[in-house]
Amino acid sequence: MSPRETLRAFIVDTFFVDDFGDDDSFLRKGLIDSTGMMELVAFIETEFHIKLDDKELVPENLDSLSRVVAFVTRKQSLSKAS
């Protein structure tokens, strides 16, 4: 599965939400609450073997599926490069 599909499956299974767009804001659409966001962060760290810094937990990186996918891809390429 691509990162997008993996993340979408996780969000659908964990937060019992369905039918949300790739660019829908998790916060504004009420899809994920604060505890859920921590779950998502923990999932990203274990699933994609990357370590997220607390400074990176901002809306620009994590507030929609497309942002999360872009962020994860960027982090993965960075960790491969180093």
Added chain:
Amino acid sequence: MSHGLPSVAETAQAVRSGIQVVRAEVLPRAERAVGIARARWLFRAFRRGQGVAAYGPVSARNDGHAELGDRLTFLGGMMPTSVACYEGARLLVGNECHFNYGVSLEAWESVQIGARCMFASFVRVSDRDGQRIAPIIIEDDVWVAHGAILLPGVRIGARSVVSAGSIVSQDVPPDSLAMGNPARSMSLDLVAREATGS
């Protein structure tokens, strides 16, 4: 309408409105007066500002330099609140802070709390954990939720929130939400509805 004695209905109405005035106006003021008098007695060894009120039992001890700001509230509940400032220590609490019951506040070296902070029930703040002593700084407008523990040496940034049951061992930046054990911080814009960013 007769001009004689008031009817039963009128009397009942007058009594009801009288009770309402007592409930809405008199009792809260009386409670506040009692709270302020109690705080004056409990915190007699502290330097304190105007309008500090204790609505329940507080065990207060000051052997160092403890200063309380104006208009603090210590709520009552099923456990007493405890505020202790030991010898040579400094404990500063800013204006308009609220403390729910069961909060434990201990200063062995230095604990500083900003203005308008809220501490929920059973929060523990101590700058000594048995291994080390390091000062704690809590900036303005911080909310620490139920049962959270702040370990020595942490600094909580302004307007941040520490979620219930968290154990904070590292600094929390301003405008963040700290969660977990050990607590991790995320931007409040990511999870708060009033967020203005993005």
